[in-house]
Amino acid sequence: MVDIKYYHDLAQQKHQEHEKFLATLRKKKPKHLDKIVKETHQEIFDVVDCTKCANCCKDLGPLFTEADIERIAKAFRMHLGHFEDAYLRVDEDGDKVFKCMPCPFLGSDNLCTIYPIRPKACRExxxxxxxxxxxxxxxxxxxxxxxxxxxxxxxxxxxxxxx
Structure with missing residues (x-):
């Protein structure tokens, strides 16, 4: 199990430092940044097992695109309106999001029960x-x-x- 509070507290402590660092990337655009980002992402996900955490599925809901809604509703053999009524709401920014969290498709084992058809925001x-x-x-x-x-x-x- 991952200690979410530990990492949350660290992220809060380093918030300003991280902001400054990321701002330098915007200004300086280091050489080969995209390659370094891709390598770094791969290194992190070679050691991090998302199923030991699933905090994104518990606390952050994805934004649903129309394509997401159509794909998932079709898989459930539901009319779009019925799917939206059952699972989604429109937030203050006008985005379609889950009515409540955690994600209704998160299993007790921290695995996504709709993984192959999950929303684009979840995939990315x-x-x-x-x-x-x-x-x-x-x-x-x-x-x-x-x-x-x-x-x-x-x-x-x-x-x-x-x-």
Whole structure:
């Protein structure tokens, strides 16, 4: 089991440091950054087992695209409206999100019961393998508060880039 509170507290303590570091990436755009980001992401996920945590599925809901809704509703053999009524709400930003958390598709074993058809946001989380990662600094910082892998990713990236 992963100590979520431990990593959350670390992320809070290093919040400003992480913000400054990520801001330097935006300004300086180090040579081969995309390659370094991809390697760092892979290194972190070679040792982090998301099923020992699943905090993203417990506390952060994904944003649902129309394609996500159509794909999942079709798999459930539900009309789109029925799927949305059963599982989704519109948040203050106008995004479709789960009515409640944890994710209704999270099993007691921390495995996703709809893994092959999960929402795009779930497939891409914590977004640490993106090209031009400096374009999502705000999201990376937010994700370090919920995802130990995102926190470890930023820490390792700092080391690699000599920050």
């Amino acid at each position: 989380f914590p977004h640490t393998d993106r090209k031009k990662i400096y374009q999502i600094n705000h999201l990376t910082i937010q994700n370090t508060l919920y995802c130990p892998a995102a926190y470890l990713f930023v820490e390792r990236l700092k080391e690699k880039l000599g920050y």
